[in-house]
Amino acid sequence: MCHQSALPSVSSQESIKIHAKKKKKKRVKFWQGRALQHWKREILEESRQTHSWELKKLRQPLTVPIPDYLFAEFPKAGGCRGKKGEWGGEPSEKRLQAAASQGDKTKHPLNKAASAGMRGGRRRCGARQGEEPRLGAVSRHRAAEEVRADFQRRVPYSYLQRAYIQLNKLEEAANAAHTFFMANPEHMEIQQDLENYKTTSGKVSLVDHEARQHMEDYSAGVRHYDREEYGLAIEFLERALQGYYSEDEDCQLMCEGPQRFEEHEHLDYKAGLYEAIADHYLQVLACKHDCVRELATRSGRISPIENFLPLHYDYLQFAYYRVGDYVKALECAKSYLLFHPDDEDVLENAGYYEGLLEGAVDPATIKPRKEARTLLRRHKLESHLLRVAAAGLGFAYTEPNYWNRYGARQDEHRCKQDQGTFSRIVLCLSSGGPLLYSDVKFVYNSQQLNGTQRVLLDNVISEEQCRELHRVASGIMLAGDGYRGKTSPHTPNERFEGATVLKALKYGYEGRVPLKSARLFYDISEKARRIVQSYFQLNSTLYFSYTHLVCRTALSGQQERRNDLSHPIHADNCLLDPEANECWKEPPAYTFRDYSALLYMNADFEGGEFIFTEMDAKTVTASIKPKCGRMISFSSGGENPHGVKAVTKGQRCAVALWFTLDPLYRELVSPSIVV
16 A cells, blocks of 8 residues: 555545545534634644645645655655656645755654654555565565664664774774764763773764754853853853754754654554544644754753753853843843743842843843743643643643753852852752761761762671671672673673672571571661661652672782773763763663662772762762771762772672662562561
8 A cells, every 4th residue: 555644544445635625515523522623723723823834735736846855755645656856745835945955854863763654655655666576575664663773872883883993994983982872871881992092092082973063062061161161151052042943943844744643553543534634733733842852852862951941041141140241141041031930049140130230221121032932932832732632632641841940050150158139059958967876977978078969977887797798698699690690790800799688588588598697688778778868868768779789809810900990980870971961861770769878898808999970980079998887878860970990809898779769669678578
């Protein structure tokens, strides 16, 4: 069957043709109920304003000359390709010219899945014209989900890197590796390859072939802002905003093509003419509405940068203030308040800027930026139409939180400090609560450890408990436990062994280890949990997410000239991306983890220091030498990148604990098991 992709399929008997038709005696009754009529009026009104050309083309045939590369993208509704250079269907000349000026857009992330279907449609038309014997079955030309996912995660660049190495093209290999790494920051082998390229060839400047320019400008602007280079920060952030709105226009344009609703992929779904039109425009509308998320997501990633667009204005309002341009500062503050009108701190800032301008400029004449107002007004209208349509047509729709306030600008200028009338803001996190146990000794807090939400404690367990726990470990640990059976998951120079609380209790009840010793593992874990919950003054219960006793043993004969880590720098609930200075809270990271702790059992080994770093995974901010009874605890997010230096001699053992505030992800071990 010839593929129809300009509109969703109507039925096997119907073929949509955009021609003037005689009025039918029987009307298809689709718009039923007052809610549906209300929705129809609103969406038609919106269509008249923004898609007048579609309404015109519904009344008459359209045949326009278009270039070959657009054949797959604008097929004729209900038919196949006509004579060369012509195509029946519904795109306007303005739209075709815009698309032609942009070139091939099939690489656009929003259009990847659709473009695969479009190419398949063109092939199916060819197969219908007698090419199937030569091309093979239609199913052979459909890209599988796994293939699409590989391209989304830039897997081909990993192969390109290896191919360039074989050709001795190290510069191209380094750029391919860098491009792959930007989408896969958790890939330790590629990270090591990049370090090798920098060492052997001296290549420092790497190219991301899939970089999005507005993202690059934004990152550069933030870097200059952090260095207090406010003039350069303004230059890059303004350029990033310009690029963002330009990309938004492209994203809106690319949504005009054929769409697919997963809910309508089942065999029983058959749409009439009006249903098909409504479906198409709803899908276009949903696609356009999601451009906000798309433009805030780095290539190869899943999760967007939270609060991405408002953050531009937040950085700019303070940067303009620091360079003395109070008009621009007020303009950007008001632009930010469009998205978060109840942000008390920025409201105070805006009031402060107005005070600085008093007598020189009337603050009432300074308005939020026009492009921000236009985008937000359009976004709200899209949201309203989708909600009304969902209520009227009976499908589920939940409005995402596109501009989460948690994605706030975090630096010293966001700290709540009194500076005249100027407000400074910071995310307030509590710590310094009671330690609950008199024998536990406080060592360092977050400030002394040069970070956020960190604490170092001693004497959490005694020397005797350390020895007993080590004896338990010797009897229950298995090589590769907790690391999917890999005995050397992070470095080939050490052997990893581990065991869980549940396994210890199981061995205790089976008599393979003393039950009292097995219960000790649970008891000290519970003690650590209570200390962490109390010290960080959490107002809800902290649950075990995963508890793991792990030992790292240096392998003899493999310690000379080591330049790797026992455990590479990482964060516990997000994917650390040192190049982008971001931490992506998405799978395969354990995004539900909230706090972490490491309780050490011994000190008779060499190396193995625990380290905190900046988000660049290089700049060490604190180094901790393990010893019996010492515990380091910290929040699990990107604010606390950490790792372990190489263990070069002996065995290093510790109890690793991860906690969650979400009971859905708690570890299935309760006190009733050990009573």
